Amino acid sequence: MKGPDPWEGVVRGHLLPLFRLCTVILGDPQEAEDAVQEVFLKAFRAQRWFRRRSTTSTWLTRIAINICRDRLRGRRRRREVMVESLPPLVDPNPGPAESLASRQLVLRAMEGLSAREEMVVRLRFGGGLTARDMAGILGCSVSSVKTHLRRALRKMAERLEKEP
Amino acid sequence: MTRGHLRWSEILEALEKGQRPPHIESCSPCRRRWEKAAEGLKGLAPETPEMDVRADLLMQRILLTTERRRPRRLPRVQVRWAAVIALGTLCVVGPLALWHALESNKERLYESLMTESWSPSMAGLGGLIPVGPVDPLEETMDSLDAILPWSSEALLEPLSLPSHEGEEMINGRKYHERRRNRA
Numbered sequence: 261m262k263g264p265d266p267w268e269g270v271v272r273g274h275l276l277p278l279f280r281l282c283t284v285i286l287g288d289p290q291e292a293e294d295a296v297q298e299v300f301l302k303a304f305r306a307q308r309w310f311r312r313r314s315t316t317s318t319w320l321t322r323i324a325i326n327i328c329r330d331r332l333r334g335r336r337r338r339r340e341v342m343v344e345s346l347p348p349l350v351d352p353n354p355g356p357a358e359s360l361a362s363r364q365l366v367l368r369a370m371e372g373l374s375a376r377e378e379m380v381v382r383l384r385f386g387g388g389l390t391a392r393d394m395a396g397i398l399g400c401s402v403s404s405v406k407t408h409l410r411r412a413l414r415k416m417a418e419r420l421e422k423e424p
Numbered sequence: 425m426t427r428g429h430l431r432w433s434e435i436l437e438a439l440e441k442g443q444r445p446p447h448i449e450s451c452s453p454c455r456r457r458w459e460k461a462a463e464g465l466k467g468l469a470p471e472t473p474e475m476d477v478r479a480d481l482l483m484q485r486i487l488l489t490t491e492r493r494r495p496r497r498l499p500r501v502q503v504r505w506a507a508v509i510a511l512g513t514l515c516v517v518g519p520l521a522l523w524h525a526l527e528s529n530k531e532r533l534y535e536s537l538m539t540e541s542w543s544p545s546m547a548g549l550g551g552l553i554p555v556g557p558v559d560p561l562e563e564t565m566d567s568l569d570a571i572l573p574w575s576s577e578a579l580l581e582p583l584s585l586p587s588h589e590g591e592e593m594i595n596g597r598k599y600h601e602r603r604r605n606r607a
Contacts, residue, residue: 271486276479283470292470293482297489304490359463366464384440386468413440417433420461 284387285328299324332375369416377412430454
């Protein structure tokens with residue numbers, strides 16, 4: 261008799277938290293779906309090399325963070341290459357006009373951030389995570405997270421000062 | 425920005441810390457900025473009311489994709505039996521084949537061992553074993569000639585000592601004879 265598939269258990273147990281995390285970091289549920297699928301495909305291919313030095317959850321989160329970072333970088337590269345032909349920023353959560361304007365203002369301010377800085381800002385304001393939680397997810401120290409956040413906010417403020 | 429108003433950096437820092445500066449209560453431009461920034465940053469939190477449904481669909485998609493990529497494996501029992509059969513076949517067929525080969529070439533093997541001389545290639549020693557019948561003594565002498573600086577014939581000649589050595593020997597013998605006679 262065939263027992264329960266362990267891989268299915270892994271997917272069932274970790275999909276929703278990873279989906280939430282990717283959605284917060286990428287700010288777009290559609291892209292987050294693709295990212296999560298990529299996470300599980302990578303994990304599936306690499307599972308025989310997984311040495312269980314960390315928990316499955318930590319391992320999957322690391323993969324998700326790397327994939328999200330690559331996607332943010334790709335997004336930034338595309339924006340740099342086709343800056344002229346780009347349509348105005350697409351807000352995945354459209355709302356009232358004022359709210360939309362505010363969101364677009366913040367998104368424009370975030371354009372100058374590095375992928376890591378953007379992740380930290382999104383996790384802090386979009387996910388409401390503390391510096392300690394972010395350090396755990398990103399696999400770095402709390403002070404490093406705080407430094408990234410401070411630098412990101414300074415860059416955003418510089419951009420906002422130039423706004424009319 | 426005129427002096428006395430909050431800078432964007434101060435607004436963002438206060439929002440990050442979850443503080444509400446008292447200045448914004450009395451300054452309407454700063455309050456507007458504050459509200460704008462707070463609204464924009466709040467918008468970073470994705471609104472996904474149907475997240476559970478999406479997650480369910482996503483899970484089906486992932487399981488289907490990984491199932492297609494899963495390598496087809498034989499059940500363990502079958503693999504074990506296959507290994508046992510292969511090993512057994514090797515153990516039975518190997519010796520049988522060897523025995524058959526020896527049996528069918530028995531005459532030829534016997535003949536070559538008994539009548540023909542060993543060739544270097546057969547011996548596998550690269551010329552250490554001579555080919556064909558040879559006289560052992562002649563062969564030894566030839567070998568010595570090749571190795572030693574003098575002729576092997578000299579070795580066969582009777583020993584001839586130098587004259588002074590012979591005299592010493594003779595003198596020695598005479599001395600012993602004289603001593604024996606005196607005694």
